[in-house]
Amino acid sequence: MSIIKDWTPEKGCAFTKQNLTFQHGLHERPLFGDAGLEELLDRYPREKLGVFTMGEDPEAWTTWRRGSAGTLSGSKLLEAAQSGRIWLNLRETNLHLPEYAALGDEIFAEKQAHAPGLRTFKRDLGMLISSANAQVFYHLDVPLVSLWQLRGQKRVWVYPVADPYVGDEALEKIVLKETAEQFAFNPAWDKGAAVYDLTPGKMVTWAQNAPHRIENGPMLNVSLSIEFMTPQALMRANVIYANGVLRRRLGAQRPRIQNGFSPGALGKLAVARGAKALKLQKPNPRVLPTSFKLDTERLGSLLPV
Incomplete structure (x- = not known):
């Protein structure tokens, strides 16, 4: 089925x-009920669990803060998400739990059966468990993304890549990787966004590198957040990487993004590979320090560290 x-x-x-919406049936599976989520949070590697909180103003992206879950059990973590203002990010769940690896295989086999010529790799099947009214600030992703709603409802704004x-x-x-994926947002841009209201059983996917933001x-x-690459997407990422190198090293003013596998794109692929091999560019992303921990007594509260 x-x-x-x-x-x-x-x-x-x-x-x-393109930006597309789909209807799916994943929300009907027991894997995503309370018991399944508690087990997931108990079994997922604690050192890889992303715990975040944030302010309420969609322009105030610097209020995004990293925290620690400590040794809280899965049931207590789920309770904290239900009562507080946190965003739990379980990246690459498919690499750590076999049932999520099997789910990823099932999803991608179906995608490849219906999308002619689709070939995917670098698959990241991530689980998102987040509080009422929490948000993710304006940002973009380098890979391709699909967002599957399993419980609750959220609004997603997707903006043009321009x-x-x-x-x-x-x-x-x-x-x-000179900066983080989040950057400044102007509320006036909402007029140009495609807006999607996600409820259980809905999925949205968008064009590569499209900026977006989310409000619960x-x-x-x-939600299930799936990131992946295709040969075309990886080529685009390498072209953009090469453009950055050409701008910084050779003073190129307006290097163009070539799509597909044109001679120009293939030439930039060689530039990108050479620059990476020679380590010409040193990544310097904003690394968030751990600034709070979840209160074991009052699970909706945060304690400074």
Whole structure:
């Protein structure tokens, strides 16, 4: 039985190229009930668990803070998400729990069956468990992304990959890992965004590098966030990387992003590989220090560290 219920030939051809919405049935699986989530939080490597909190203003992206869950049990962590203002990010769950690896294989086998010529790799099947009214600030991702809603509801704004939403230089800084993926947001840009209201059983995917932001509804949210690469997506990332090198090393003013496997793109692939081998660019992303821990007595509260 298919996971996605509304594949069409048109959606299959547009997959990875356009913003698309789908209906799915993952939210009906016991894996994502309270017991399944508690077990997930108990078994997932604690040192890899991302614990975050944030302010309420969508422009105040610097209020995004990293925390620590300590030794709280899975049931206590779920309770903290239900009562506080936190965002639990379980990256690469598929690399740590076999049932999530199997789920990833199932999802990607279906995608490749319906999207002609699709080949995927660097698959990251991540679980997101987040509090009522929590948000993720304006940012973009280098890989391709699909977001599957399992519990609760959230609103997602997806913006064009163009000025003023993101300029070429800002994109290059992110790909070169000179800056974090979050950056300044102007609320006026909402007029140009595609807006998606996700409820259990809905999935949205968008064009590579599209800036986006997310706001939860007034309830616990559980989502599956899938990042992946295709040969075309990896080529684009390398072209952007090469453009950043050319701008910094040779003074190129407006290096162009070539899509596909044109001679220009292949030449920039060689530039990117050479620059990486020679370590010409040194990543310097913003690394968030751990600034709070979850209160073991009052699970909705945060304690400074």
